[in-house]
Amino acid sequence: MEIEQLSTQHLNQLRQLCNEAGIKLTHQRLEIFRELMSVNDHPSAELIHKRLHKKHPTIAIDTIYRTLSTFDELGLVKKLYIMNERTLFDTNVTTHHHFICTHCKKVKDIYWSDFDNSTLPEMVDGMGKIESRHLEIHGVCNDCLHKSEE
Ligand SMILES: [Zn+2]
Ligand SMILES: [Zn+2]
Structure with a gap:
């Protein structure tokens, strides 16, 4: 072992x-x-x-x-x-968010404490009890952008 x-x-x-x-x-x-x-x-x-x-x-x-x-x-x-x-499985269990490349599907970690600590829109309060918040940003990563330029 x-x-x-x-x-x-x-x-x-x-x-x-x-x-x-x-x-x-x-x-x-x-x-x-x-x-x-x-x-x-x-x-x-x-x-x-x-x-x-x-x-x-x-x-x-x-x-x-x-x-x-x-x-x-x-x-x-x-x-x-x-x-x-x-x-997918994330071995990083600390609070963070994700950038997802729509092309190669790679997932990168984003840290955004301002977002984590921000006040949520009032309408969210009326929806229930918040347990966590996770943001997904979709786009094309730099690797893919450079590849398409070649
Ligand atoms: Zn990509
Ligand atoms: Zn992650």
């Missing part, structure tokens, strides 16, 4: 959360977590599966889905529903 590649802090967090939730930290869960933390972006379950498949051909996509949902419940990752088409 290549646990040492995983930061001790992340590993301890995983151990503690599993423990508290009464979830067994299986080898598969650990491998999925390790892969998740090594992808420094917003991976889909399919991407995690693809990357794990080389080393662990026995891990099924269903196991990945289930494990990622468990991690979501534990607060280790956040599920993102981007543009109603894909479920």
Whole structure:
């Protein structure tokens, strides 16, 4: 097991959360977590599966889905529903927003504390209790813009 590649802090967090939730930290869960933390972006379950498949051909996509949902419940990752088409997983669980390239579908993190602390329009108050706010900005990323210029 290549646990040492995983930061001790992340590993301890995983151990503690599993423990508290009464979830067994299986080898598969650990491998999925390790892969998740090594992808420094917003991976889909399919991407995690693809990357794990080389080393662990026995891990099924269903196991990945289930494990990622468990991690979501534990607060280790956040599920993102981007543009109603894909479920992505965000390993960054701090408050932030997203820039989504409509061309290559890459997702980038945006920090905007002014927005987080801003007063919401009055009409929102009448709609219910706010639990979180997440902003999606859609556009074409610089990489794609440069590519189309070539
Ligand atoms: Zn792009
Ligand atoms: Zn993010």
